[in-house]
Amino acid sequence: MKKIIIFILILCSTPITLLFGASTKLDNPAQPEINPVQITLASEQTGPPANETIKSAHPKLKYRGTLLLNSPHPAFGGFSDLLVSKDRKTFLAVSDMGFWLKGSLLYTQAGFLKGVGPKAELGQLLNTEGKTFTVKYDADAEALCRAPGRTPHPGYLLAFERVHRINHYYSGKKMDLSGKATTLPLPEQLKNSPLNGGIETMLLLPDNTLFALTEGDDSAGPFSEAALLSTGKWTSFKYKRNSSYRPTSAGNLLDGRILILERKYEGPGTLGIRFCTIDRDKIKQGATLEPEIFCEINLPIPRDNYEGMDIISDPDGRQWIYIISDDNFSPVQHTLLSLFELNIAPFN
Structure with missing residues (x-):
C-alpha cells in the first residue's frame, strides 16, 4: 500500500510534470513529451575507504567500494535490478515504480569505485501500447537482463510482479529501455x-538461454519456481530456499556456476545479505536445485536492501560484482551501489 501511494504522488507531482513535459496537446496528458529526461545524479563514497583492508567472508572476494547515490528528482529510487556495460563505464537500473536510470561510473586508478557522472538519464517504461504505466500494479519491474539473440545487441528483458510477465525492450541503443514493449510467453508456474x-531474478546464460527465478513466498513451502528458456521452450524446475532468505538477482561466474544474490529481512536487526551458487549443468526438467552458500556480506561493508546484481568479466579473468539496493523511498534506507572483485579460475 505504501508504494502504491508513493507511485501516485510521483506521477502527480509538479516536478514530474515539468521534467517529463506532459502537455495538454497530447491525446493523453499523462504521456511525456520527452522520455527519457536528463537528471542530476550525485554520489558519495561510504563505508571502508580504499586504503583500508577488509577481511572478506570468501578468500577470493575483495571489497572495491560503495557509493551512496542521490538525485533531487522525485522518481529517483526503488531500484530492483541493474546491468553494467562490458567496459564497466555505464550502468542501467530499473525501479519498481516503472522507471529506468542510465548513468556513468567512475573509478580510482587502482580500480576502487569512486563516483558517478553528474548527468544521467531517467526514463519511464512503456507498455505494449507504447504508453507509460498509470498504476503501480502494472509497473512493478523486478528483474532485468540482456535478451537472448544472435545479433550484437538484441535488447533487454524486464520481468514484472503482480501482473506476472516478461517484456522485451529494444530501442536500438545500448543500455537503454526506451520504446514500446513486446511480451514473451511464460510457462504456467x-x-x-x-x-x-513473482520473477525476481533473470539472467542470460553464456549458451544464450534465459534463466528465470521467482522470489516465492511461504504458501509454497521452501521452494521458488524457476525455469530455463532455450530455443523457444521452457524447462521448469524448483529452487530450494534456505531459512528466511529470498533470491533477488543472479550473475554468471567463469567457473560455470550461477551466483545468486539473496536477502532476508524479518524486522529490525534481521537484515541479511549473502551470495549463493547453483550449477548450471544441474538444471533439468522437474529438478530441485539447492544452492550452496558462497559468502555473507557483513559489516563494515555497508548493507541495505540489496536487490540487483550484475557481473562483468575482464580479459584478465577477474570478475567484477555490482549490487544495488532498493531504498523503498524510505528516509531510513538508501540507494547503495557496491562493487566486489572476484578471482576464481575459469571453467575448463
Missing part, C-alpha cells in the same frame, strides 16, 4: 506466481 512473489 511462473504466470501463476504469488502476487508479490
